[in-house]
Amino acid sequence: MSESKEGLKDFSKKLLNPYSPVVTLLAGGFISSYVNIVKVSLPYILYALELWFVSACAYQIYSNGMENMKKIIGKHKDEILKLEKSVHEKEIQIKTNVGLIEARYGEFSEYVKKTKYKTLSKKIVNKFSYIDAVQIYNYTIGTKTNTEHIEIKIKYDTGAEYEGININVIKQQYYKIEKKVYLDFLEIQKMYGNIQVSNLYEDEKIQQLFIEKSFLLLDYLSEENNPINQRVFILVAEMINDIDLESELGQLIEDEIDDCVRSGILGSILSNRDYMYYYKKNKMEKLGRTYFSFNDIMDGENKIITIVINSNSINMKDREKLINEVIAYYEEIYSKLFK
Numbered sequence: 001m002s003e004s005k006e007g008l009k010d011f012s013k014k015l016l017n018p019y020s021p022v023v024t025l026l027a028g029g030f031i032s033s034y035v036n037i038v039k040v041s042l043p044y045i046l047y048a049l050e051l052w053f054v055s056a057c058a059y060q061i062y063s064n065g066m067e068n069m070k071k072i073i074g075k076h077k078d079e080i081l082k083l084e085k086s087v088h089e090k091e092i093q094i095k096t097n098v099g100l101i102e103a104r105y106g107e108f109s110e111y112v113k114k115t116k117y118k119t120l121s122k123k124i125v126n127k128f129s130y131i132d133a134v135q136i137y138n139y140t141i142g143t144k145t146n147t148e149h150i151e152i153k154i155k156y157d158t159g160a161e162y163e164g165i166n167i168n169v170i171k172q173q174y175y176k177i178e179k180k181v182y183l184d185f186l187e188i189q190k191m192y193g194n195i196q197v198s199n200l201y202e203d204e205k206i207q208q209l210f211i212e213k214s215f216l217l218l219d220y221l222s223e224e225n226n227p228i229n230q231r232v233f234i235l236v237a238e239m240i241n242d243i244d245l246e247s248e249l250g251q252l253i254e255d256e257i258d259d260c261v262r263s264g265i266l267g268s269i270l271s272n273r274d275y276m277y278y279y280k281k282n283k284m285e286k287l288g289r290t291y292f293s294f295n296d297i298m299d300g301e302n303k304i305i306t307i308v309i310n311s312n313s314i315n316m317k318d319r320e321k322l323i324n325e326v327i328a329y330y331e332e333i334y335s336k337l338f339k
Contacts, residue, residue: 113299114158116337121160123333128326130313132289133167135159135306139269149176154265154304167308175266177228184217185232185270192239207243214240231263235271265304268293274323278311288312292323298338305330 121134139154152175161167191210214236221229221236264277274294290309297303307326314322 117158117298118160120330120333120337121158124307124326124330125160125162127329128322130310130322131162131307131326132165132310133159133161133308135167135169135308137170137265137304137306139265139302139304141269148179150179150182151176152266152269154269157303170262170265173262173265175228175263177232178224181217181221181229181232184213184220185236188214188217188236188239189271192243195243210243211240227263228266231266232270235267264291265293265306268295268304268306274327276319276323290316290319292326294327296334 117136121136124134125131136157136159137154138157139152141150141152153173154170154175155172156169159169188210191206191213195206195210217236218233221233264275267277268275272295274292276290276292278290288311290311292307292309293304295302296305307323309319309322311319
């Protein structure tokens with residue numbers, strides 16, 4: 001349809017061109033008829049012819065100029081379209097390259113972080129002869145919709161071991177705690193913190209409330225005997241022992257620890273503090289080792305750092321002092337690597 005319109009338009013232009021045979025014949029016939037009828041003198045005829053000639057030339061100049069202008073515009077329009085297409089292709093290429101760069105940068109950044117964690121672990125192992133290994137874990141605490149449990153996930157990130165030592169790591173582990181147990185524990189933990197911070201050890205009323213809530217939770221935990229509840233039981237009992245110096249839960253804690261399976265790291269996560277644990281009735285390679293875990297945040301990620309201590313290489317009475325030395329060295333190296 002558009003081609004027919006363009007053809008008709010071109011035909012009309014050619015037909016109405018002052019130089020076209022049709023227009024020339026019509027103009028000549030008109031002038032001849034006008035002269036015969038009106039009997040005008042020759043000069044007037046010449047004026048008319050001169051006017052027609054000038055008009056024809058002007059039209060021709062205008063027509064040619066428009067044609068040339070259209071050709072130039074059409075040529076530039078094609079060039080603009082090609083440039084726009086090229087720009088669009090370049091934009092796609094740039095976006096693709098940016099995506100690749102971001103992906104590669106993310107991979108490189110992750111590699112750099114892991115290398116720093118590895119270096120940190122190696123320096124600690126090499127610094128202290130009584131340390132068998134350092135293990136760094138990621139952990140998350142979350143809830144699922146319509147569930148009665150809190151899910152805590154830990155996943156091994158990196159670490160270092162002393163040469164010739166057999167060490168197992170927890171590649172990935174999920175701990176599910178009853179929501180009731182978790183919330184009650186947090187409440188007791190908050191009360192315990194308030195007593196410590198505000199130095200309320202002499203306030204019998206607050207102490208009594210803390211003891212009552214704690215034993216209610218201990219009774220509940222005793223009904224469901226599983227490794228997770230055992231670990232929570234230990235944490236609560238430790239807080240009671242700290243508040244109530246006359247408590248007789250000391251031996252009970254030791255007995256409970258014997259039965260806990262791979263929940264030591266969980267103790268550090270729940271207590272949100274430095275946490276020490278060990279095994280007496282587990283696999284042979286665990287005998288003679290003390291495990292010490294503490295929380296930290298590295299590059300915005302929750303981390304658990306576990307230090308494996310060879311108990312046979314130290315005087316157990318000095319272990320707290322030695323652990324403080326390890327933590328101080330950890331903080332020193334960490335500040336250098338991650339500043």
